[in-house]
Amino acid sequence: MRGRFISFEGGEGAGKSTQVVRLAARLRARGVDVVESREPGGTPGAEAIRALFVTGSADRWTAQTDALLVTAARADHVARLIAPALAAGQWVLCDRYVHSTLAYQGHGKGLSLDMLTAMHRFACADLWPDRVLWLDLPVEAGLARAAQRRGTPDRFETHQLDFHQRVRAGFAAMAAEDARFARIDATADVDVVEAAIAAVLAA
Numbered sequence: 116m117r118g119r120f121i122s123f124e125g126g127e128g129a130g131k132s133t134q135v136v137r138l139a140a141r142l143r144a145r146g147v148d149v150v151e152s153r154e155p156g157g158t159p160g161a162e163a164i165r166a167l168f169v170t171g172s173a174d175r176w177t178a179q180t181d182a183l184l185v186t187a188a189r190a191d192h193v194a195r196l197i198a199p200a201l202a203a204g205q206w207v208l209c210d211r212y213v214h215s216t217l218a219y220q221g222h223g224k225g226l227s228l229d230m231l232t233a234m235h236r237f238a239c240a241d242l243w244p245d246r247v248l249w250l251d252l253p254v255e256a257g258l259a260r261a262a263q264r265r266g267t268p269d270r271f272e273t274h275q276l277d278f279h280q281r282v283r284a285g286f287a288a289m290a291a292e293d294a295r296f297a298r299i300d301a302t303a304d305v306d307v308v309e310a311a312i313a314a315v316l317a318a
């Protein structure tokens with residue numbers, strides 16, 4: 116039987132990476148064979164593209180180049196990791212996926228959503244997640260959390276506040292018209308967010 120494909124979406128510092136690990140542990144305790152991955156990245160080729168994408172100044176690449184880079188990374192990730200895992204019956208938990216491209220390069224940078232969707236169809240076998248867990252919190256709170264993390268801020272953390280506001284509004288717009296989306300209140304304590312995610316998936 117085909118595995119389930121669950122993506123974690125949301126802005127910087129929402130808690131995606133934290134919660135992927137927690138949900139994976141929960142599912143494994145129930146005997147589910149789980150693969151954890153992230154985007155951009157997840158395969159050696161896609162991780163090489165990630166290094167180009169997340170480092171450097173905010174304006175290192177145009178929006179169009181960003182969309183092509185992240186879609187190229189996703190094409191490798193889908194072909195070599197996600198699709199084979201799902202076909203083998205594994206569940207895939209992915210820290211960001213195509214809705215990040217629609218939110219960041221579409222709603223955030225103004226690229227055509229139809230064009231980005233067509234690129235997804237061409238490059239990624241039109242593979243969509245079964246469930247999208249949207250971890251939502253105010254932009255300022257998320258950026259403040261991200262700034263607490265160790266290491267240098269990535270390219271998107273250094274984008275302007277109004278960009279991040281458009282990204283958040285983009286996620287809200289997609290959630291409003293897509294039943295695969297579940298909005299999770301990411302302002303809550305880590306354990307409360309974990310329980311909210313478990314409740315959504317149990318339902």
Ligand SMILES: Nc1ncnc2c1ncn2[C@@H]1O[C@H](COP(=O)(O)OP(=O)(O)O)[C@@H](O)[C@H]1O
Binds near residue numbers: 261305
């Ligand atoms: N619910 C939460 N409440 C407070 N801090 C959190 C919460 N979830 C995660 N954090 C912390 O906020 C920072 C960003 O979390 P992270 O999981 O890296 O977010 P993301 O992957 O969405 O950018 C980390 O330092 C993490 O420990």
Ligand SMILES: [Mg+2]
Binds near residue numbers: 210
């Ligand atoms: Mg993260």
